[in-house]
Structures are given as C-alpha cells and as structure tokens.
Amino acid sequence: MNQHLQTTLLGLSISLLLLGSVVSADTQTPQNADIEYKGYLDAPIDPEGQKYHRFLQFPAPQGASYNTRMKATANVDNTPEKETIVLMVAEAGEEWRDWCQAFLLIVGAETEGAVPKKKELFKLFGTGSYDFDVPGKTVGVYRAPFFSQNMQRGESWGFKGVSFELIDLTGDGVLDIWVEHAYGVAVISFQNGEFKKVCSGYSSTRSENPVEYVDWDNDGIYEIKIPDCISMDGAPGAAYLQWMSFFEWDGTTYILNNERFYTENHDFFIGLLEAYNFWQRYAIQEVYHFYIGLVHYYRSNAVMARAYLQWVIEHAEDENYIQAAESILKKLPPR
Secondary structure (H helix, E strand, C coil): CCHHHHHHHHHHHHHHHCCCCCCCCCCCCCCCCCCCECCCCCCCCCCHHHHHHHHHHCCCCCCCCEEEEEEECCCCCCCCCEEEEEEEEEEEEEECEEECCCEEEECCCCHHHHHHCCEEEECCCCCCCCCCCCEEEEEEEECCCCCCCCCCCCCCCCCCCEEEEEEEECCCCCCCHHHHHHHHEEEEEEEEEEEEEEEEEEEECCCCCEEEECCCCCCCCCCCEEEECCCCCCCCCCCEEEEEEEEEEEECCCEEEEHHHHHCCHHHHHHHHHHHHHHCCCCHHHHHHHHHHHHHHHHHHHHHHHHHHHHHHHCCCHHHHHHHHHHHCCCCCCC
C-alpha cells in the first residue's frame, strides 16, 4: 500500500466517519443515601482500622506493614443486614503512597465488641514482591487481548493510590464494588450466591481518557471503558497510540465488546488514522497497520481489514502482531 493510497484512504475514511454521529452517555455517578464511607489517616495509625488486619497474614512479611485505607457500610449482597467493606494495603515502599498488595475485606453486620464475621476476602493487584499467605480470592490486573505484553503487572512495579466506590453497575438493584488504582480497575459483584470478580483491566493512561463506567445505551446497566497506551518502540518522540477496551454486562460477567465501541464511536478511529498518516515514515508502521486493520474488522469492513492485516503479515517484524493478524484474517468472510 503506497503513501499516496494511504493518504487518500485516510481522507476518505475521515470524511465518511464525520457523517455519522457519536453516541454519548450520561456518566454522572448516582448517589445512594444508604452508603456510609469512612477514610483512615496513615498517621497516627487508627486502632479502629487495625482490627481488620487480623484477617490477613499476621504478622506481615518482613519489610511490609498493613494499613487500612477506607471502609464503607452498605448492603452489597441483597440480605436484610448491611455489610462492611474494608480496603487495606500492605506497604513496602519508602513513600507512604507506595504499596505492594491491596486487600478487599467484606464482613457481616458488626456488633460493638464482637469480632466481625468474614464473608469474603480478595487479594487485589498484587505485584508479587511478597508472598502473602492469605486465604482469599486473587484478582490480577491484565491488559486486553492483542497487546504484545498481555500479562499481569510486573513484580518491580509499585502502586500509587487506591480507593473503592459502591454503585449498582449491573442494574440488579444490588450494589457492586468498583475498586480503582493508578494502573487499572476491578469490579466485585455478588452473583449466584457469592462475591466474585466480574471485571478487571490494566490501564497505562489516566489523563485524557480515564477508566470509567458509563451507561452507553441508557438502559440502566453500566458499561466499562478501560483506556490503554500502545507502545511506540522505534519512534523517539512519537505520541503513544491511544486504545480503548470496552466491556459490557452479559448477565453474568463483563465481556470485552470492542466491536460495539469502535462501530459507534468515530473519534478514536479518526485519531488513529491521523496518527498513522503523521508517523508512517517511522519504523512503527506494523503497529498502526495492525490496529487500523483491527478497527476495520470491528466495523465489519472486510476489504480494508484484509488490506491492512495482510500488510502486517508480509512486512511486520514483531511475531505477536503477525500471529494476531493471521488469526483475525481467518475470521473474515471469503473474498
């Protein structure tokens, strides 16, 4: 595909896209008067917050210490009584905002002086720096498919900032737990008699396109948008390519449905085409060709998808992109 044809296709694509309309959604967070939040300061250590540490590995592994960040009281399992949701972290860094493991504890109704009864405990976003022998469900943070590093966050990384919010994302009348940190998000929901993770995703960018829940089609059920940045190795100074993973509720869990997002939203595609036209002189064409081809595949444009992905197979050096392009081409209808 020569440069003249690329530029012509870019102009044609943008012209056609601008004829469509972008779907908007009301992103206002609903309020719930039955939720009571409480935050904890790091210093001095709050004894009331410390009482929840008994549910963790005790004492903490050498070099780590526990800190209770926040808790909320609300009904999150559709029982007559309210639960207490507690967010704790194990800290190991020199800065007070650094932590190496987060824990989300859910206990039953609390009585003064009595030991709260555990309902569930989750280990969230662990970096693997310490071996926490804590009985609970593990929730990692992973990149969406088609990224060359589709793996959990590396062991050497710390985290800054973590919090949660209670909101009925699934539209079933029961509050869900939205846990967010600097590199991603996880959603805990009470489904089929148990608390379980229903969504988790990694995000490397939080500025222009934050992680957020939106009611995309105004049906009372929230979709989840998780942005990410695609690496631009080999192009010093090149702006990282923006990408969006779009998750929707299927009645049981959140599933990736980028077809819906990239079919109905034109802004990302236009930005991708503009970036491709500007940076095509660098040795990163395989990145742009692959993701433009992928979006064309989502938009059911088999001709354009095949053209870009075939270029990847014939010219790319990264085997991950080649294999992914081959797998997508097999799903396209015959010529």
